Structures are given as structure tokens and as C-alpha cells.
Amino acid sequence: MLFLDVLGPGGPYRSRRQETVLDLVGDPVAALSLAPPLYVTRAMKALRRAPVMPLDARIAALAEAGRAFATQRVAGQTAQEYQRTVSAATGIPITTVRGATDGIARATEQIHHSVRNARPAGAVGSWRDPLTRGGRAVWTRRGEVFAVHAAGNHPAVHQGWLDAVALGYRVAVRPSRREPFTPHRLVTALREAGFGNDRIALLTTDHHTADDILRHADLAMVYGGADVIRKYAGDPRILPQGPGRSKVLITAETDWEPVLDTLVESVSSGGGVGCVNATGVLVEGDPTPVAAALAERLAALPSLPASEDRAVLPVMPIGPARRWEEGLRQRAAGTRAWLGADGIVDDLGDGSAVLRPAVHQLDSPFAEQLGMFPCAWVAPWDRAAGIRPLRDTLVLTAVTTDADLIDALVAEPTIANVYVGDHPTPWMAPGLPHDGHLAEFLMRTKTVLR
Incomplete structure (x- = not known):
């Protein structure tokens, strides 16, 4: 003790x-x-x-x-x-x-x-x-x-x-x-x-x-x-x-297959429990192949006790894990389940359980589930939807070459960080702002004249 x-x-x-x-x-x-x-x-x-x-x-x-x-x-x-x-x-x-x-x-x-x-x-x-x-x-x-x-x-x-x-x-x-x-x-x-x-x-x-x-x-x-x-x-x-509600956007002029590793890392890195982990993936065009490939990769992650060196998924007491599972089941009603349809709880037999990843496909970029933990929600996106579905995002990885779109994303006040290209959402570096610099809140400037 x-x-x-x-x-x-x-x-x-x-x-x-x-x-x-x-x-x-x-x-x-x-x-x-x-x-x-x-x-x-x-x-x-x-x-x-x-x-x-x-x-x-x-x-x-x-x-x-x-x-x-x-x-x-x-x-x-x-x-x-x-x-x-x-x-x-x-x-x-x-x-x-x-x-x-x-x-x-x-x-x-x-x-x-x-x-x-x-x-x-x-x-x-x-x-x-x-x-x-x-x-x-x-x-x-x-x-x-x-x-x-x-x-x-x-x-x-x-x-x-x-x-x-x-x-x-x-x-x-x-x-x-x-x-x-x-x-x-x-x-x-x-x-x-x-x-x-x-x-x-x-x-x-x-x-x-x-x-x-x-x-x-x-x-x-x-x-x-x-x-x-x-x-x-x-x-x-x-x-x-x-909540971070971090997201990945893939536009039509780019190929999603080369960034699949980045998608997996964005969703699951660090156990998937951070505010910088992606919970929303928006795809211009048909999101089905992206959802299927992401689900296949996440399904291969092992269920292990958190103390093991190969563990990559979070572990919870079995009771709270079941409540998370039931909450997700209710939230995901009416969506297409690619992973997690049979549940996300993997009982370890000692009173604890691995909380496994889930992938659900949405019909609209405006679906209320987009960005909610604990799931990767994959949704279609088009230019008519604009940046509205991308708002209120801590980190947005934008896999795009559209400079005008990047201008709009960087200018959007509710998007805290924009990573352009093949960069996972959990990427961070000392000296760079996370949700703005904390010093922006703590400090001010005043004129001093001597």
C-alpha cells in the first residue's frame, strides 16, 4: 500500500x-x-x-x-x-x-x-x-x-x-x-x-x-x-x-492506402485514450474501403494485460467496461458496424477486461456520433459540407493538396491544430502549442517606458 x-x-x-x-x-x-x-x-x-x-x-x-x-x-x-x-x-x-x-x-x-x-x-x-x-x-x-x-x-x-x-x-x-x-x-x-x-x-x-x-x-x-x-x-x-474529438480528413485527390498506417496510429496510439487520438475519419467519396481497411488493422491488435510490453489497448474493470460497451451500442444504433458489432469487451478472466477498438460507418458528416469516444467513426465528406463537420477539433490531420481548403481549416477558430499530409494526430513536440500555448491564457503584455 x-x-x-x-x-x-x-x-x-x-x-x-x-x-x-x-x-x-x-x-x-x-x-x-x-x-x-x-x-x-x-x-x-x-x-x-x-x-x-x-x-x-x-x-x-x-x-x-x-x-x-x-x-x-x-x-x-x-x-x-x-x-x-x-x-x-x-x-x-x-x-x-x-x-x-x-x-x-x-x-x-x-x-x-x-x-x-x-x-x-x-x-x-x-x-x-x-x-x-x-x-x-x-x-x-x-x-x-x-x-x-x-x-x-x-x-x-x-x-x-x-x-x-x-x-x-x-x-x-x-x-x-x-x-x-x-x-x-x-x-x-x-x-x-x-x-x-x-x-x-x-x-x-x-x-x-x-x-x-x-x-x-x-x-x-x-x-x-x-x-x-x-x-x-x-x-x-x-x-x-x-474532449479532443480529433479527426482525419482525406480528400478525393489523395490516395488513402499510403496513409493507412497513419490512420491506425491516429486511432490507437497510446492505447487510444488521449485527447489527440482520432475518433472521426472523414473521406471525400466512398468511405467504405477506408472503414473496412481500418477495421481489419485494428482487429489484429492483441488483447493483453496492461502490464505486458506488447499491450497496446486499455484495460478496465469488467463492470465499467460493460457499461462503456452498452453506451457504445446505444450510440451506434443505425450505423454500419465494421468492428465491434459483437461487443468491445474482451474479458481477461481476473475481473478486468480489454476495451477493444470499434469502427462504425456513418451516412453523413453531420451525424451526431462523429468524434465521440470510444469509437472510430468513418463518414463521407464533400465540398458542400465544408468545414462545419470539422469544427470543435483538437487535432485535424488533413490529407489533401487543396490550398484553399487548408486556408479555411487553419483559419477556423475551433480547430486547434492542423497537420497537413501524412502525420498522425497524436504527434506533438515541446515548444509547440497543444490547445494554444497555455501562456496565452496566463500572460499579457504591458508597455514599460523608462
């Missing part, structure tokens, strides 16, 4: 109220302390009082923390033990967890590059810069305390708030109670690298107390589904992070 304490301004805090985190077969893995409301209030006030570390010290400490996170014993676990724990508790394939571990380390190594890329080219980072003597835009924080309500679908989501640390924010992370292991390890590593107890906190809470964290923060980022997006859409202090 691990004890995942709250990490507050006074150090680790083991509360009376705890939850037990279970693995996929129902065995206890960790005791998770929950912070009471008064503790949260005091912790947020302590973050506000904490002095800002100098920039160079922050950058160096982040890199040190990333190395420790990926390679050293932190919070009582080696990196390998941590990875096995995450996989056992969440069903994310172990290779995906390892990749996320390395990705977080790379992100901390290149964090200065990342935040510098987000700064306007005409702005400087400090009023002390000599250029301010003639008047200059200075990049400054919009607040001092940043809160994160983190997701638990993938360890790599915790790369998302590291920019705030680099920019000098004091940060409070409320972890997912499904996967608290990654933020607990990362916050511990950051504290040990020099940020201390009063500049970054891990505040595990129930849903009621979670709103207290947001109320005491200047700015916040919140992960969740459509209900979360609706709840916080009108609050300018909160940046909601919803």
Missing part, C-alpha cells in the same frame, strides 16, 4: 479522511488522503504569500525535477515501480506510461524554449531589459496563483501545467482520484528540486471542496467532459479542457 498524502505548505499531510485506490482487479493500491476545506483555504493563501523564484532558478529546478521524475526514486518509488503502479491502477498500457514518463522529462528539459516560443516576438521578459528605456512591451503574469483540476486518462496531461511553474506562478494541482500517482510524484520531485512546499501543492479533495481551490486561485485550468465545458465556459478566469 502506498500512502499518497496531501502535499501542502507544511509538507506531507495525512488526513483522517482517506480513499482507497484500487487496481483493475479490485485490490487496494494506495490510501489517498483528502484535504478538508479549511486546509485547502490555508494552503491557497500560503501559495499566494510565497515569493517568486528567479527565472533561472525555476528553469534549472524544473529540469532537475524532470530527471528525477523519470529516473530516480521519488516518494518511495523507483521510476519502474511508479510506472507499474499507474498501469495496474488505470489499465493504461505500460509502454504508454513509460513514453509519458520520458515525455514529461523532455518537457522539463526544454521548458525555457517552450515558454519563450509563446512570448510575442516584440516583447521582453522583464522591465529591467535595456530596451524598455525607449518603451517596450513587457510580458507579465495575469495573476500569481494557478490551479489545475487534472484529468486521469493519461499521465502526459501533467505536462500541461508545467509552463505555469516556469512562468513563476505558484501552482495548486487537484489530481484525479483515478490516477493521482503521476501528479504526486511530479509535485514531490519539483519540491525536492527547489520549489519547496509553499510554491507548489497537491490538494486532493472531494468534488465539493474542489471548487474552493478554484475560488482562491487567480486563474485555473479544468479538465472534463461536455458538462465541465458548459459549467465553466462563462468564467474568464478558467480555461476548460474538454
Whole structure:
């Protein structure tokens, strides 16, 4: 049993109220302390009082923390033990967890590059810069305390708030109670690298107390589904992070067969659980051959326990897996099933099950199912449909040579990223925006004249 304490301004805090985190077969893995409301209030006030570390010290400490996170014993676990724990508790394939571990380390190594890329080219980072003597835009924080309500679908989501640390924010992370292991390890590593107890906190809470964290923060980022997006859409202090609904578009002047590997990778890479995994494939012309070929390739993926090195599909407790299956069956009524018609649950016989891929063909690019998890929906598309079916997309891979269409896709405000050609939707690189640069939300420019 691990004890995942709250990490507050006074150090680790083991509360009376705890939850037990279970693995996929129902065995206890960790005791998770929950912070009471008064503790949260005091912790947020302590973050506000904490002095800002100098920039160079922050950058160096982040890199040190990333190395420790990926390679050293932190919070009582080696990196390998941590990875096995995450996989056992969440069903994310172990290779995906390892990749996320390395990705977080790379992100901390290149964090200065990342935040510098987000700064306007005409702005400087400090009023002390000599250029301010003639008047200059200075990049400054919009607040001092940043809160994160983190997701638990993938360890790599915790790369998302590291920019705030680099920019000098004091940060409070409320972890997912499904996967608290990654933020607990990362916050511990950051504290040990020099940020201390009063500049970054891990505040595990129930849903009621979670709103207290947001109320005491200047700015916040919140992960969740459509209900979360609706709840916080009108609050300018909160940046909601919803479903990705990533898609692939293949136009008629291109050949789909050479990009079949990219389609498979877009749908299934990393266990298929990320916001950047494609859930919609739109084809100009007849989508039937694409759906058939995609289904054939996805059907060949093995059903294995998440801890095995060859595992590529997510694993869930059998009960939730059956509920996912029933939800998909209802959602897919009236569509043409190429894969998953007989179900998507592959029982491993130990209380857990592999959640297998499904491929369904739609009759229209405007079908409401397009982009919904957990399925690859293949639909026809034509020029008359335009870009409307492609809106509200985190990553769009556009396999096309039509420059006018690319212009329209890049200009569309609700499409966050456009990959032109044979590039899988999960492709990412440090220093490039994911859903915009987080710094666009955290920072502003102001003129300083000396």
C-alpha cells in the first residue's frame, strides 16, 4: 500500500479522511488522503504569500525535477515501480506510461524554449531589459496563483501545467482520484528540486471542496467532459479542457492506402485514450474501403494485460467496461458496424477486461456520433459540407493538396491544430502549442517606458 498524502505548505499531510485506490482487479493500491476545506483555504493563501523564484532558478529546478521524475526514486518509488503502479491502477498500457514518463522529462528539459516560443516576438521578459528605456512591451503574469483540476486518462496531461511553474506562478494541482500517482510524484520531485512546499501543492479533495481551490486561485485550468465545458465556459478566469474529438480528413485527390498506417496510429496510439487520438475519419467519396481497411488493422491488435510490453489497448474493470460497451451500442444504433458489432469487451478472466477498438460507418458528416469516444467513426465528406463537420477539433490531420481548403481549416477558430499530409494526430513536440500555448491564457503584455 502506498500512502499518497496531501502535499501542502507544511509538507506531507495525512488526513483522517482517506480513499482507497484500487487496481483493475479490485485490490487496494494506495490510501489517498483528502484535504478538508479549511486546509485547502490555508494552503491557497500560503501559495499566494510565497515569493517568486528567479527565472533561472525555476528553469534549472524544473529540469532537475524532470530527471528525477523519470529516473530516480521519488516518494518511495523507483521510476519502474511508479510506472507499474499507474498501469495496474488505470489499465493504461505500460509502454504508454513509460513514453509519458520520458515525455514529461523532455518537457522539463526544454521548458525555457517552450515558454519563450509563446512570448510575442516584440516583447521582453522583464522591465529591467535595456530596451524598455525607449518603451517596450513587457510580458507579465495575469495573476500569481494557478490551479489545475487534472484529468486521469493519461499521465502526459501533467505536462500541461508545467509552463505555469516556469512562468513563476505558484501552482495548486487537484489530481484525479483515478490516477493521482503521476501528479504526486511530479509535485514531490519539483519540491525536492527547489520549489519547496509553499510554491507548489497537491490538494486532493472531494468534488465539493474542489471548487474552493478554484475560488482562491487567480486563474485555473479544468479538465472534463461536455458538462465541465458548459459549467465553466462563462468564467474568464478558467480555461476548460474538454474532449479532443480529433479527426482525419482525406480528400478525393489523395490516395488513402499510403496513409493507412497513419490512420491506425491516429486511432490507437497510446492505447487510444488521449485527447489527440482520432475518433472521426472523414473521406471525400466512398468511405467504405477506408472503414473496412481500418477495421481489419485494428482487429489484429492483441488483447493483453496492461502490464505486458506488447499491450497496446486499455484495460478496465469488467463492470465499467460493460457499461462503456452498452453506451457504445446505444450510440451506434443505425450505423454500419465494421468492428465491434459483437461487443468491445474482451474479458481477461481476473475481473478486468480489454476495451477493444470499434469502427462504425456513418451516412453523413453531420451525424451526431462523429468524434465521440470510444469509437472510430468513418463518414463521407464533400465540398458542400465544408468545414462545419470539422469544427470543435483538437487535432485535424488533413490529407489533401487543396490550398484553399487548408486556408479555411487553419483559419477556423475551433480547430486547434492542423497537420497537413501524412502525420498522425497524436504527434506533438515541446515548444509547440497543444490547445494554444497555455501562456496565452496566463500572460499579457504591458508597455514599460523608462
